Amino acid sequence: MIELINVSKTYFSRKRAIQALDQINLTIQANEIFGIIGQSGAGKSTLLRCMNLLDRPTNGQVIVNDQDLTQLSPLQLRQARHRIGMIFQHFNLLHSQTVYQNVALPLKLLGQDKTTIARKVQAMLEVVGLADYQHRYPAQLSGGQKQRIAIARTLAGDPSVLLCDEATSALDPRTTLDILELLRRINQQLQLTIVLITHEMDVMKTICDRVAILDQGHIIEQADVVTLFSQPQTELGQLLTHACLQHELPVSLSQRIKPTPQSSTAYPLLQLYFVGESATKPIMAQLIQQTKLPINIVQANMEYIKQQPIGVMTIEVRAQPVELENIIRYFNEQGLTVELIGYVH
């Protein structure tokens, strides 16, 4: 478990104070995959680096595995770090060393004997599926393979926590999925708590259990990933999730939307969010059968997030205000979130 209590970080650059993190409170449960997303400069990297004290917070406590890292002596901190793995955007492998030697590094640091190291390295390379690559050098590997080796290296030290600093940002989409799948697998097999930061919402959607949105050093929103995607609470949350669900109305239509009806031919535009079970029921068909109203689907998208279907649909309902209330009530009864986004003229 990781707990950040009132963590603040101020940098001094040319005598100007820059507040990178401001009073962050965050609890990450054991064995979950927690994602931190934000735009560049939001402080994501600093926040992650506070979790192993690569960046020391100006104020606040960082509790990992029941130890407050900020109170430890340098020696104790090094011992605590053996149990906190970290992988990086640019892998940070030793180019002068073979794959075997790279994976063996944390074990050498712990002073383990040769037989133990050999056994452990072999086992970790099997976990990441690169057992035949022991004698290669990093320069001979692809980006995805390098990240796998970096993962094997960090796992060799038996960490209970794995921090991922934009670990897939330098990889192509296909390789990103492979690496995320590997992270998911080791999360389950090795009971590992994983914290990852990214600017890619797709990564969050694919792998995370819970997500926090960081904006200018503040956590502005925190939720499980399904809730975040179905009901983002903040503007940035909406921006990020909507971009990911590719739910943007065409400009030609959005220009014609007014907040109030200005003529009798203006029809309301509703945005519906389906989550979980409600996404599997024939709600639309029943509505049309019952009301006989012409309903025009303007845009729709369905995604599966952690095996949970999430859908967003924008519909134009040719209905009068009285009927509209009934329709909204009907949707709410079916467990949908409805938002009246305006009237089309």
Place this chain on the structure above:
Amino acid sequence: MSINLLTELGFATWQTLYMVGVASGIAVIIGLPLGIILFTTRSGGILAKPAFNKLLGSMVNALRSIPFIILLVAIIPFTRWVVGTSIGATAAIIPLAVGAIPFLARIIENALEEVSKGLIEAGQAMGASALQIIRYILLPEALSGIINGITVTVITLVSYSAMAGVVGGGGLGDLAIRYGYQRFDAMVMLTTIVILIVIVQLMQMFGDYLAKRVNH
């Protein structure tokens, strides 16, 4: 060229190799750690001691700014204290080493600078101590650059050693001055130059070979 002269050439070659070899060894033994200290004690380094780093840096600079011919005679008392005499090839080793140490230290510092910051951070994140980072990350990653730096230093020492004649150190440079210049013996001059070129070429080739071997 007489037999006598040939013997002299052989002996001078041996003296040059002896002076350069031992001085290089000393320079590496002291210059390598000094370079590591210069790099790691910078502000933001893994053993950051900015004030100490500045002081050490100025001392290295001061030593480097003394022309070798001056250094050779200026530290005669120190040389006498270390080896018991201030003349001869062995006595020349001391100023050669003293001249090479700060030179090599700066080159090592630069070689270490080439190691990516990310690797040092990865080491810190793994819980490595400063010494472990030096041993397992900095030195292996910078090895090829360090070998190149040592090669440059050794070759520089070959040229410095030509001035060793000033303190009776002998060697090829001294021979070239005494026979080639002072006695107008062009043959000796040419021969010593050829030998020096061959020595330097071989050293460079060997250094390149080693540097390439460790570069993956």
